[in-house]
Amino acid sequence: MTDLPLVEAFPMAPVAPMAATVDPDHFRSLMSTFPSGVAVVTTMGPDGRPRGMTCSSVCSVTLEPPTLLMCARRLSPTLHAMLKMAQFTVNLLHGRARATAELFASGAADRFERVRWRAAPGYGGPHLVEESHSVADCRVAGTVEMGDHVVVFGEVYGIERCAPAEPLLYGLRAYSSWYTGPEPS
Numbered sequence: 001m002t003d004l005p006l007v008e009a010f011p012m013a014p015v016a017p018m019a020a021t022v023d024p025d026h027f028r029s030l031m032s033t034f035p036s037g038v039a040v041v042t043t044m045g046p047d048g049r050p051r052g053m054t055c056s057s058v059c060s061v062t063l064e065p066p067t068l069l070m071c072a073r074r075l076s077p078t079l080h081a082m083l084k085m086a087q088f089t090v091n092l093l094h095g096r097a098r099a100t101a102e103l104f105a106s107g108a109a110d111r112f113e114r115v116r117w118r119a120a121p122g123y124g125g126p127h128l129v130e131e132s133h134s135v136a137d138c139r140v141a142g143t144v145e146m147g148d149h150v151v152v153f154g155e156v157y158g159i160e161r162c163a164p165a166e167p168l169l170y171g172l173r174a175y176s177s178w179y180t181g182p183e184p185s
Contacts, residue, residue: 035171038097040104040132041070042117042125043088045081050112050119050126053078054105056170058090066156067141071149079150082125083140088154089125090136094165095177097131101168127160133167135160 022030042052057071070090072079082088093101103111117126124137138154145151166177 032171032173035169035176038093038101038168038170038175039070040091040093040100040128041072041078041082041088042091042128043078043082043085044119044125045077046084050117051078051081052104052111052126053107054101055090058092061153065141067153068136068138068156069151069153071151074145074148074150079152082152083143086140087124088138088140088152089123089127090138090154091128091132092134092136093128093131093168094133094163095168096165097128097168098175100128100131101170101175122158124154124158129160129162132162133165134162 036056037058039055039058040052041055041058042050045051053072053076055070055072059069061067061069068090070088072082100115103114108114112126115128116130117128119126122137124139127135129135136154136156137158137160138156140152141155142153143150144153169176169178
């Protein structure tokens, strides 16, 4: 196999003119049927204050180097701080952290006063250890603007396992958890 760039190896076919795009409500309805894990993405702002938001748009990209992506609204204060500081933390929430997911989705100004967190030199952002089953610290490796969102690629440079627990999931516009215990008899 040759090391051709992907574009040369698989050129894009010409695209026919397309009809109007799908209504945003229909698209939202479609995506609600695809459950995903729930994370709170955090960073420290240039002013030293913590920033954070709930995010269900997180996925792995590559193992070499270990990279994930997350998506944020273009106007998000957390996104702006994350890009300014060039680092962030992904706190993967456990099944009992629904209240934290809702709190960080609300945009409440006092959200960091209402949860326990810790920050230390070398962290990408605050760790929500009591609410997370795992935490990943990331350096911003790149961004792509798409519509009203920005895709942020984060190269993972630190991982902390907090406690074995089932992950918090979001789908069908509801929270749930993935039970990882023994099969019922």
